[in-house]
Amino acid sequence: MRNYEDRPITADDLARILEAGRRSPSSRNQQRWDFVVVTDRDQLARLAEVWRGAGHVATSAATVCLVAPLADDEATGRSISFDLGQAAMSMMVAAADLGIGSGHAAVHDQPLARTILAVPDDHEVAFMVAFGYPADRALGPIDEPDRRPYDEVVHPGTW
Numbered sequence: 001m002r003n004y005e006d007r008p009i010t011a012d013d014l015a016r017i018l019e020a021g022r023r024s025p026s027s028r029n030q031q032r033w034d035f036v037v038v039t040d041r042d043q044l045a046r047l048a049e050v051w052r053g054a055g056h057v058a059t060s061a062a063t064v065c066l067v068a069p070l071a072d073d074e075a076t077g078r079s080i081s082f083d084l085g086q087a088a089m090s091m092m093v094a095a096a097d098l099g100i101g102s103g104h105a106a107v108h109d110q111p112l113a114r115t116i117l118a119v120p121d122d123h124e125v126a127f128m129v130a131f132g133y134p135a136d137r138a139l140g141p142i143d144e145p146d147r148r149p150y151d152e153v154v155h156p157g158t159w
């Protein structure tokens with residue numbers, strides 16, 4: 001979801017969303033994540049510059065930046081990414097439960113993202129999730145989402 005109403009998220013609702021992230025499962029319960037929450041309009045506008053596909057961050061009510069330690073090897077990087085994905089999805093589901101929509105944004109310009117968020121050099125801003133009330137449609141299940149067909153994706157028993 002990339003079009004947001006100009007309407008803030010209450011502190012309680014935002015805390016509930018972040019709590020869902022904090023409670024997410026992770027490999028060996030390592031919790032290699034920190035969440036930097038941005039609600040300041042100017043800071044959101046600057047954050048939207050870290051990737052050409054991050055424009056929606058500028059108009060979000062709040063954007064959560066998922067920060068993780070830099071991985072020493074590929075397997076660790078994969079493991080951190082999986083855990084971050086779960087934390088992100090937990091927050092997105094908690095938000096949907098409150099009628100709040102969300103949209104991911106990648107981060108390409110790491111130096112810029114680190115500067116805006118004051119993140120240390122041994123961490124990266126892995127990606128962001130922009131939250132807000134949908135401007136263009138009511139939040140709800142989509143009848144025909146743009147997804148591969150069920151029978152193509154699901155393999156009973158064997159591939």
Ligand SMILES: Cc1cc2nc3c(=O)[nH]c(=O)nc-3n(C[C@H](O)[C@H](O)[C@H](O)COP(=O)(O)O)c2cc1C
Nearest residue numbers: 001002051053054056103104105106107127145146
């Ligand atoms: C790791 C990840 C990074 C993403 N980065 C972006 C992004 O930078 N900009 C954006 O507009 N959408 C981004 N998305 C959202 C996907 O494009 C979106 O989930 C997918 O196209 C399906 O869209 P739908 O859920 O609206 O059908 C990202 C999604 C994931 C999981």
